[in-house]
Amino acid sequence: MTTPLTTRTEIMSILENRGYRATAPRRVIIELLEGKKEGFTAEEISNELPGVGRATVFRTVKLLLNAGVLCRLNMMDGAPRYSISSVEHHHHTICVKCGNVGEFRATNIENLMRALSEQIPGEIVGHRFEFYVNCETCLAN
Amino acid sequence: MTTPLTTRTEIMSILENRGYRATAPRRVIIELLEGKKEGFTAEEISNELPGVGRATVFRTVKLLLNAGVLCRLNMMDGAPRYSISSVEHHHHTICVKCGNVGEFRATNIENLMRALSEQIPGEIVGHRFEFYVNCETCLAN
DNA sequence: CTCAGTGCAAATATTTTGCACTATG
DNA sequence: CATAGTGCAAAATATTTGCACTGAG
Numbered sequence: 001m002t003t004p005l006t007t008r009t010e011i012m013s014i015l016e017n018r019g020y021r022a023t024a025p026r027r028v029i030i031e032l033l034e035g036k037k038e039g040f041t042a043e044e045i046s047n048e049l050p051g052v053g054r055a056t057v058f059r060t061v062k063l064l065l066n067a068g069v070l071c072r073l074n075m076m077d078g079a080p081r082y083s084i085s086s087v088e089h090h091h092h093t094i095c096v097k098c099g100n101v102g103e104f105r106a107t108n109i110e111n112l113m114r115a116l117s118e119q120i121p122g123e124i125v126g127h128r129f130e131f132y133v134n135c136e137t138c139l140a141n
Numbered sequence: 142m143t144t145p146l147t148t149r150t151e152i153m154s155i156l157e158n159r160g161y162r163a164t165a166p167r168r169v170i171i172e173l174l175e176g177k178k179e180g181f182t183a184e185e186i187s188n189e190l191p192g193v194g195r196a197t198v199f200r201t202v203k204l205l206l207n208a209g210v211l212c213r214l215n216m217m218d219g220a221p222r223y224s225i226s227s228v229e230h231h232h233h234t235i236c237v238k239c240g241n242v243g244e245f246r247a248t249n250i251e252n253l254m255r256a257l258s259e260q261i262p263g264e265i266v267g268h269r270f271e272f273y274v275n276c277e278t279c280l281a282n
Numbered sequence: 283c284t285c286a287g288t289g290c291a292a293a294t295a296t297t298t299t300g301c302a303c304t305a306t307g
Numbered sequence: 308c309a310t311a312g313t314g315c316a317a318a319a320t321a322t323t324t325g326c327a328c329t330g331a332g
């Protein structure tokens with residue numbers, strides 16, 4: 001369907017711009033992540049890459065998270081899950097059955113934000129909207 | 142300011158209606174939680190109540206969570222935090238500095254939800270909106 | 283009395299860290 | 308070739324569970 005906006009090499013250069021080295025383990029991890037449409041846990045990645053040290057996976061995930069390449073999202077029970085983010089600012093739909101992650105931007109939301117910021121005391125520094133869904137594939141079954 | 146909508150005895154009867162017993166440890170925990178305006182972790186509660194077993198605190202928090210007395214909310218980094226919920230369906234503001242938790246209902250949001258559900262493929266089964274703020278008290282300092 | 287609930291400690295996750303080693307730039 | 312990055316195992320955290328005991332109804 002749509003080509004991922006963020007490619008392996010793109011991601012590597014994001015890291016390089018931040019002064020990080022393009023090492024083999026990082027390449028391997030990024031290669032695996034790229035194109036994963038489902039949310040994933042650091043644990044899963046670690047299991048799928050026995051050749052890469054567990055700690056390195058966790059360190060790299062955190063790195064990518066800070067670089068904005070990955071998004072952290074929480075399942076309904078709070079379990080952490082990550083997904084590649086292709087668009088700058090967006091929100092997620094997470095299938096509670098299969099873990100598939102969707103992204104969407106809704107200007108509606110940004111407008112709402114502006115309206116809410118007047119109702120909410122204090123200064124909004126961030127927000128998180130997550131929608132838990134049964135995805136179409138799961139519904140079809 | 143406002144009296145908490147949910148009192149100790151109210152909470153206890155919510156549990157009793159669900160077939161749970163009104164035991165001493167539960168009373169102690171609820172008494173502590175009641176009126177806490179800041180979000181809290183199970184850990185914190187456990188430390189503040191050395192007389193109550195650690196596992197009991199975790200079990201009770203989970204119980205109250207399922208009963209809808211507590212809300213689970215996530216800090217920006219995903220760390221779990223709980224807060225007493227006074228209104229049925231609502232969203233949270235969480236001060237990233239002091240951890241104070243605010244609640245609000247915005248019919249705006251419910252309307253938005255309805256609009257979004259048409260744009261989002263699949264069946265929405267839940268959502269979570271969290272606003273991270275610097276609260277007025279923290280801004281004042 | 284009976285069994286849900288408890289405390290304790292051990293078990294199980296989950297993530298981080300220390301450290302000697304490796305390899306990128 | 309300096310030092311960021313790595314792997315490993317141990318440590319630190321966080322939560323759950325097994326089990327014998329206690330107390331609410």
